[in-house]
Amino acid sequence: MARRRRALVGVVVGVVVGALGVSVGGVAGAAPDANPDGLKLIKTKSSLLGEHYWYQQTFKGLPVVNGYYAKHVTKGGAVEIADGRDAVPADLDVNARIAPAKATEAANAAVTARANRARVAGPPKDMVKQPPATSGAAQLAVVGGPNARLVWNVTSRSTEGVSRSLVDARTGSVVESKVISDNIDGRGSVFDPNPVVSEQNEQLTDLNDRNQDALFLAQKNVILRNLDGSGNLNGTFVNIKEAKGGLAHSKTNTFVYQRQNDKFEQVMVYYHVNQTQEYIQQLGFTEVNNESQDFSVDTYAGDNSFYDPSADMITMGEGGVDDAEDAEVIWHEYGHAIQDDIVPGYGESAQAGAIGEGFGDYWAVTMSVPVSKGFELPCVMDWDATSYTSTEPHCLRRTDGNKTTDDIVGQVHADGEIWSRALWDIHQALGRNKANKVILEATFFYDPDTSFAAAAQDTVQAARLLYGKAAAAQVTKAFQDRKILP
Ligand SMILES: [Ca+2]
Ligand SMILES: [Ca+2]
Ligand SMILES: [Ca+2]
Ligand SMILES: [Ca+2]
Ligand SMILES: [Zn+2]
CATH class of the missing domain: 3.10.450 (Nuclear Transport Factor 2; Chain: A,)
Structure with a gap:
């Protein structure tokens, strides 16, 4: 469409003078420039061979979309002009009629x-x-x-x-x-959030990571967004850095495996972390662990996963059901990464630690809500828990228990159930998106060694400022019910 031309202007003298008023010689067939002087210097860069001056074309003070002009001056004094200006009629009206x-x-x-x-x-x-x-x-x-x-x-x-x-x-x-x-989409296959929930079947069992028809049917084809195009599961929000059996790699960005293949867990991590970060961004937060979070997948033999703040790395264990076969384990650990990112050194008191565990459980549950069709929503890690629970539904923990601060025992996971229940009540009172905005916003005001009461106050305050008195009263009630606030 627009004329694009590069002109080697030869040796300097007289051709390009100071500011850029210069007409660089007419361009055949193009309309005369409405405002050849409308160039605004936006960037100057040095390279091995010279200096590069970049200008934005403007018209009556407004930027011309895609209109550029560059002047390359070599050390020897040669000047090359790249003229990407577009002609604009001098009489173009620059008064907007649309708001x-x-x-x-x-x-x-x-x-x-x-x-x-x-x-x-x-x-x-x-x-x-x-x-x-x-x-x-x-x-x-x-x-x-x-x-x-x-x-x-x-x-x-x-x-x-x-x-x-x-x-x-x-x-x-x-x-x-x-x-x-410029991100790339790939394809993958995952459980979402886990087979127990998606199939609504509490009878499924691990059978030592064997492929099973029922589990194959639980797999869902998904788009893997925000990949960096390297062919690895590395992207804007997730980096699979280490993995048992080597990193998954695909030149066509196609990552379809069954659960017996350890690479399946890498896809689970990539997909579900990308999902949760996209959700956080859609809530309006641009600085909640907004980075490519490192993961080490299936590299720990025990039945545990953990976030290491010193390395900013999440390790997913493979004891029992591989932890990363259950998105709720991934989201729980990502919850720790969220808090550590927002509050440097987070978790320096017993209650801050319990809030961390409670938030992780809550985050797993709130992320599951859109994909669970209402099935056992407050049950945390339904699939992973089939390895170590015999009662149904299989849950590592729940977010709808009745503990209050009277039940504090000094163990972060047990005490975390007091906190996760409060957050779950807020979720039900305000609705998912409002609750999560309030809860994430409040986290920015936490101290590293915060207490149940102080963090509750921060949450009430966030609710008041974001949504007003009525919302603040609902949040207050959720904490009062747990005897966290008087
Ligand atoms: Ca597996
Ligand atoms: Ca991080
Ligand atoms: Ca496990
Ligand atoms: Ca669940
Ligand atoms: Zn945890």
């Missing part, structure tokens, strides 16, 4: 619709309804070239990554919408 909020709405609708279409490629039955795209402020800009117009430039975040939409600022129609983040 930015309306443009944002149109852009988000387009992005959400596309993201949902992309997800239909997955299994239709278990589709989780995705939250709509979110976006920052709309910026006024100009599109040059043959279809020159004034647009609102809206950046949205959706399950597809980051998208840029251009909305005509006079008509409100979406002119263009495309994903600008």
